[in-house]
Amino acid sequence: MSPLPTLFVSHGSPMFALEPGIAGRELRALTDALPRPEVIVIASPHWMAPRVSVTAAPRPETIHDFGGFPRALYELSYPAPGSPDWARRVLDTLAEAGITAHADETRGLDHGAWVPLMFMYPDADIPVLQISLHPHFTPAHHYRLGRALAPLRQQGALIVGSGSLTHNLHEFRSDHGPTQAYVEAFADWIATTLAAGDTAALLDYRARAPHAERAHPTDEHLLPLMFALGAAGDDWRARRIAGDDVRYGMLAMDAYVFEH
Template sequence: MRHLPSLYISHGSPMTALEPGQVGSRLAELAAGLQRPRAIVMASAHWLARTPLVSSTAAPETIHDFGGFPDALYQLQYPAPGAPELAQDVAERLQAAGLKPAVDPNRGLDHGAWVPLRYLYPQADIPVLQVSIQPMLGPAHQFAMGRALAPLREQGVLLIGSGSITHNLHEWRNYPQGKEAPYVRPFIEWVEQKLGADDIPALFDYRQQAPFAAQAHPTDEHLLPLYFAMGAAGSDALGATRIDAGIDMGFLAMDIYRFDGAQ
């Protein structure tokens, strides 16, 4: 049986949990075509730290890390079990790669994790743990984290980076329904072209090379999980496939990528 791909998922706003749009059906279709993982490791844009942290709780809580949304959103739960033994394995692999991780015994699942998982695996019966993102350390560091964990794909572990291909919340009210931010498509097309060409150096240097990089990402944290998923491909031949899930609110590109590596 082929080992699992790594994934990058644009999770959108928290409201994706109630109003999934195209991303819900795309994730369900994606999961249907994968072998069932024995566990999931998520690198979410909503867990930021100075050094790599690995969640090891046996029963992660569903974190509602947002405000000002409908009450129904705060009632949602994703009661997946944790994976303490896998967390130790993950920490050891990161340590062996020189990345100096620590284990967090209390961290639950933030919405960058549980919102897309609701559509990938709605039964919430697959163990899940999270690893943190280090925005001060940049794309190459996140790539190295993914690369250190890539062998887990051959052991039935699904490695996922969760962020957003474009993410500029300053645009929240600027693009009413039917209007699209002019920078979104040039940016997502550049990313798709560079991923298809396995141009990892250009992607590392996206701030200088990508069109409208500052508009698409005023800060890096929602793109950094992409590099985790790229590294988790296990090869510089990324085997990238783009899954178009539309553009939410005119400025949030909901692209999903799978990376099959050099199979």
């Protein structure tokens, strides 16, 4: 089996589930063109745990971890199966890399996981495992976490980091106004840096990227990009999709495919 690519997707606001826009259509087209994975392993900033954890429930619930949105959003579900057997394989792979992790048999899928998956695999018939991020890990730590899982790509695992290319909710605009200049500058720097294959610069983005602290007052929504990049292994090339989709003037919905 040829190894699958890894993905970084922006899940934006929970309203993405009801408003697919460019990103929803392009994610669907992307996964239509990929080989069918055996399992999806996804990381989201909405599960930060003090120790690395992996969902192991056979039927993970759909978690509606948000408030104040239309009723229709709370009626959505993503009933994908889990896989205790794949969870054990993930834990064993992490252990081989020296990373101690924990099986969580009660945790479901938060909106950072299920919202983009509704577009990517709408039939919800592929097992999904979610892996937690760590509140005190750096970008480099999360890169190494993804790197530890890279061998699973050869076994049919699609590894996905779900975050947001820009994420400053203090600048949220409900009118879908024009894209703010700093959002474009930051997104273009990420695209240029990935095109150059400059992993060191990406991991040091807070010091090197324009408007980094404005685009990400805190790291958590960009850490899934580091995770996905690590899982890509060596000799990857980055393909950008949905680069024209910016929500509320400040949420860039860019996604990346790391191919070989």
